[in-house]
Amino acid sequence: MESEAVMSSFHAVYDKLNQALDDLPYDELGISVEVKEQVELTRMQLKRAKRRADTQDIELAMDMMVVFSKKDDRNADSAILERLASKLELHAIPDLKAEEVAVRKLVKERGGQNAESIQQINYLLGKFKQIAGVDETIVLDGPFSSKNLQRCRSLLIPHEFLCPITLEIMVDPVIVATGQTYERESIQKWLNSNHRTCPKTGQNLDHLSLASNFALKNLIQQWCEKNNYELPKKDACLGSDGISAELIEEISSLVQNLSSCEFEVRREAIKKIRMLAKENPDNRILIANYGGIPPLVQLLSYQDSNIQEHAVTALLNLSIDETNKILVAREGAIPAIVEILQHGTNEARENSAAALFSLSMLDENKVLIGALNAIRPLVHLLQNGTVRGKKDAATALFNLSLNQTNKSRAIKAGIIPALLHLLEEKNLGMIDEALSILLLIASHPEGRNEIGKLSFIKTLVEIIRNGTPKNKECALSVLLQLGLHNSSIILAALQYGVYEHLVELAKSGTNRAQRKANSILQHISKYEHIP
Secondary structure (H helix, E strand, C coil): CCHHHHHHHHHHHHHHHHHHHHCCCHHHHCCCHHHHHHHHHHHHHHHHCCCCCCCCCHHHHHHHHHHHHCCCCCCHHHHHHHHHHHHCCCCCHHHHHHHHHHHHHHHHHHCCCCHHHHHHHHHHHHHHHHHCCCCCCCCCCCCCCHHHHHHCCCCCCCHHHECCCCCCECCCEEECCCCCEEEHHHHHHHHHCCCCECCCCCCECCCCCCEECHHHHHHHHHHHHHCCCCCCCCCCCECCCCCEHHHHHHHHHHHHHCCCCCHHHHHHHHHHHHHHHHHCHHHHHHHHHCCCHHHHHHHCCCCCHHHHHHHHHHHHHHCCCHHHHHHHHHCCHHHHHHHHHHHCCHHHHHHHHHHHHHHCCCHHHHHHHHHCCCHHHHHHHHHHCCHHHHHHHHHHHHHHCCCHHHHHHHHHCCHHHHHHHHHHCHHHCCHHHHHHHHHHHCCCHHHHHHHCCHHHHHHHHHHHHHCCHHHHHHHHHHHHHHHHHCHHHHHHHHHCCHHHHHHHHHHHCCHHHHHHHHHHHHHHHCCCCCC
């Protein structure tokens, strides 16, 4: 989250080294020709060290923006968290533990500084713990959990008896392929979330079989009897994988009913599957494992609009699971979803956009969705949809615009006027989303040419002057991206009075705003015709 600050520090060192070498009195020092050549070579290397146009990972920035905003608590946010955890390599328990230790060390070193960043990091870590099947309140590097402390403060449970995932005493210990032991319910949740590594060692699992550790179970029971410690009661209705037999039977029956000849039976089945898929990760995996995806894809083309709406929403919820994303696309759902996006009911179109956002997290799906002409109806929804529809379209278009070919398609579909209109409609609260997409579009030559019009530069300066702290960060990023390719953009911004606001933000803006403002000011200082 602070990569730009580190990068700026390095560039400051580069500048000082370069200046020192410029002022070096070669003649007075009596330096040989060979040494002079080495010094000149070093100077050339330092001058080549250029600042990247936007050093922050744009995709990560957008994902974090969506997560931190927390305005829309729909399940698509879970997919974003999964992607963040994957990109940051914070899926495994050891990684989360190491990160938690590092964060506490950072807090201690900085005191009260960067409180906002620390708070955001802790929030993300809590979410990542949930994904890993750990209660977010558990301190991962503690000797045992807070629940155990409350239950028996004077009794220290042997470390070997605690599940490495939950840090709770194990009731049904099982051994995985690496030889590590876990509580059955906890490791099953880990595996059901599409993880194929050992949480403790990080090693790939050769197989997913779980073998009961009877020896350890007997030792735990003996220790409990000796110390009058009562083990937590397990639900007798749960199967070996922690999932109730009734739920398995219900999902199996509902999947069969999706192909029923009776309309009402089919409609009730799809409604229940939609709700079950929304509830939790285990349900999504079960529905897919019991063959629910193929009939749902077929129902996307059903003539009844109500059935279509339920089908696309159920697939949206199922696609939160990474494996299901692949299965949904493989079954040919994307063309049918695009068709609903073009011709479905208002709610079906909105949920189609959200489904395309979820599916487009896979790079191969970005290409397919763009090739199926989904971008134009998404731009139309961005222009004419409800507030929720506009937000769904914006997140989908952001993901798709990470692909260079799709940027060109979006520009031709009229995305830039639609985004500029969002900047004017401040009551929608979509300025950050619009600017984030514009930042992507600005990396395309056609996009820069169209964006860099005087009316937009004026709007950009107004946002830098009067926007929220996050608005200002995004606006500065876009101005920097445009200005690095065309100094006349900076000149136009200066004419609209941006300079004094840059100076102010460089001193008192957020961390990211300060970095962006300083980068623009440094860029300005390189041109003689710019004051």
